[in-house]
Amino acid sequence: MSDILKGLRLVEASAFVAAPLGGMTLAQMGAEVIRIDALNGGLDARRWPVAGTGESLFWSGLNKGKKSVALDIASPEGRELAERIICAGGDDAGLLLTNFPPRGWLDYDRLKARRGDLIQLTIQGDRHGGSAVDYTVNPAMGLPFLTGPDAANSPVNHVLPAWDLITGQMAAVGLLAGERQRRRSGQGQHVKLALEDVALAVMGHLGFIAEAELGSRREPAGNHLFGAYGRDFVCADGARIMVVGLTGKQWSALVQATGIADRLPATEARLRLDLTQEGDRFKGRHAIDELIAPWAAGLTLSEAAVALDAAGACWGLYRSVDDMVRSHPNCATSNPMFARVAHPGLGEVLTPGIPLDFVGRDRLPPAPPPRLGQHTEEILLGVAGISSGEFAKLHDRGLVLTG
Structure with a gap:
C-alpha cells in the first residue's frame, strides 16, 4: 500500500478549501489527520454544493480519510483538550495545520510552551494576517480582465478557486519540509503561508509580473491559447x-x-x-x-x-460536468485512483484518492470522510490520555460529541 506517510500525525483546525485540502493530501498518503471541530461542525459544514439531504458535498469531498473530534472549544475545558491533542505524541506527531487566526488555543507560542518542537503551519489571507479568500485575491491579480471574450468590457470571475488549491498543496509541502527540518535539528517552527503571496508568486513564475514591468499589456484572448495556437471549434453534430x-x-x-x-x-x-x-x-x-x-x-x-x-x-x-461523470473513460473505477465509497449521509459515491502514483506500490484506497465527532472518544483516550471515566463526565456535561 502507498501509505507512505504512515505514522505521521497531523492535527487540523480549518474550514473551506486550502487548509482542508492540505490535510487531506497528507491523509491520502497514510498520515493520521485529526480534525478538531466545534460541536455543531466547522464553518463549512454546510457549504454548497449539498445533497438533497442537506449534507455538504463540499465538506465531504475535502475531508476524506480524516478523523473527527468534536469539542466545545468555546469552553476552557474544550480548549484544553484541543491543546493536549495538538501537543501529544512522539517524534511523528506535533504538527498543526490551521487557517484560523493563531490566537487562543491556536497561538503558536502558547502551544510551543507545551511542546517545544511543534510545527504549526498557519494559512493567512495576506502576509499581515488580514482576511482574504480566493474570490478577493484573484480580482487583485488582474486575471478576471483576461478571462472571457476578446472584447470583454467587464471582468469574468473564474469558477475554480485556483489560489486555494495551490495553497493547499503548498501547505502540505510546507508541513513535510518542516517535519524534515525537525528530524535534522530537533527544532519546531511556525510556518506562515499567505494566500495572496501564493497568488503573487505564481503571477511572477508565469511571467505576468515581468510582462507588465516591461511595458506589455496583455489583452483577453477568449478561448485562444495565449502565446501559441489553440482554440475551440464546433463540429457538424454540435460537439x-x-x-x-x-x-x-x-x-x-x-x-x-x-x-x-x-x-x-x-x-x-x-x-x-x-x-x-x-x-x-x-x-x-x-x-x-x-x-x-x-x-x-x-x-x-x-x-x-x-x-x-x-x-x-x-x-x-468539451463536456458538461454531467457528461464527464457519465462518459469520461477516466472518471470511473477503471481508473485506479477511483473507488465507490459510502459517505456518511450521502450513500455510495465515486470517490478519488490521491493522484500521485508511487510506482511499485499499491495505491491507498480512497477513504470516506468522518462523521462529526466519530473519533472523539478514540482520540481523547488514545492521544490526549484521559481516562474513560473522565470522558464519561465530559460527555455528560455536553463538552464533547461522539458521532
Missing part, C-alpha cells in the same frame, strides 16, 4: 472540441489532421509570419481559425476524433 498546437510536434500533428498544410505558405506570406514559431502562431491565430473552422464544421465528432488521433494531435472534448 465542441479544443485543439492545441503549442509545441512544434503538436502543431505539425494538427496541420496533418486538418489537412491545411498546402494553404499555410500563402497565409504566412500574407501575414509575414513563420507559423513554425509558436509566437507567430498566436499572432496569426485568426487566420488559422479560418482554415480549421470549415474542417471541423464538416465533420462529426467521431470523424474529427479519428483524424486527430491518427495524426497524434493534442485535443480535447
Whole structure:
C-alpha cells in the first residue's frame, strides 16, 4: 500500500478549501489527520454544493480519510483538550495545520510552551494576517480582465478557486519540509503561508509580473491559447472540441489532421509570419481559425476524433460536468485512483484518492470522510490520555460529541 506517510500525525483546525485540502493530501498518503471541530461542525459544514439531504458535498469531498473530534472549544475545558491533542505524541506527531487566526488555543507560542518542537503551519489571507479568500485575491491579480471574450468590457470571475488549491498543496509541502527540518535539528517552527503571496508568486513564475514591468499589456484572448495556437471549434453534430498546437510536434500533428498544410505558405506570406514559431502562431491565430473552422464544421465528432488521433494531435472534448461523470473513460473505477465509497449521509459515491502514483506500490484506497465527532472518544483516550471515566463526565456535561 502507498501509505507512505504512515505514522505521521497531523492535527487540523480549518474550514473551506486550502487548509482542508492540505490535510487531506497528507491523509491520502497514510498520515493520521485529526480534525478538531466545534460541536455543531466547522464553518463549512454546510457549504454548497449539498445533497438533497442537506449534507455538504463540499465538506465531504475535502475531508476524506480524516478523523473527527468534536469539542466545545468555546469552553476552557474544550480548549484544553484541543491543546493536549495538538501537543501529544512522539517524534511523528506535533504538527498543526490551521487557517484560523493563531490566537487562543491556536497561538503558536502558547502551544510551543507545551511542546517545544511543534510545527504549526498557519494559512493567512495576506502576509499581515488580514482576511482574504480566493474570490478577493484573484480580482487583485488582474486575471478576471483576461478571462472571457476578446472584447470583454467587464471582468469574468473564474469558477475554480485556483489560489486555494495551490495553497493547499503548498501547505502540505510546507508541513513535510518542516517535519524534515525537525528530524535534522530537533527544532519546531511556525510556518506562515499567505494566500495572496501564493497568488503573487505564481503571477511572477508565469511571467505576468515581468510582462507588465516591461511595458506589455496583455489583452483577453477568449478561448485562444495565449502565446501559441489553440482554440475551440464546433463540429457538424454540435460537439465542441479544443485543439492545441503549442509545441512544434503538436502543431505539425494538427496541420496533418486538418489537412491545411498546402494553404499555410500563402497565409504566412500574407501575414509575414513563420507559423513554425509558436509566437507567430498566436499572432496569426485568426487566420488559422479560418482554415480549421470549415474542417471541423464538416465533420462529426467521431470523424474529427479519428483524424486527430491518427495524426497524434493534442485535443480535447468539451463536456458538461454531467457528461464527464457519465462518459469520461477516466472518471470511473477503471481508473485506479477511483473507488465507490459510502459517505456518511450521502450513500455510495465515486470517490478519488490521491493522484500521485508511487510506482511499485499499491495505491491507498480512497477513504470516506468522518462523521462529526466519530473519533472523539478514540482520540481523547488514545492521544490526549484521559481516562474513560473522565470522558464519561465530559460527555455528560455536553463538552464533547461522539458521532
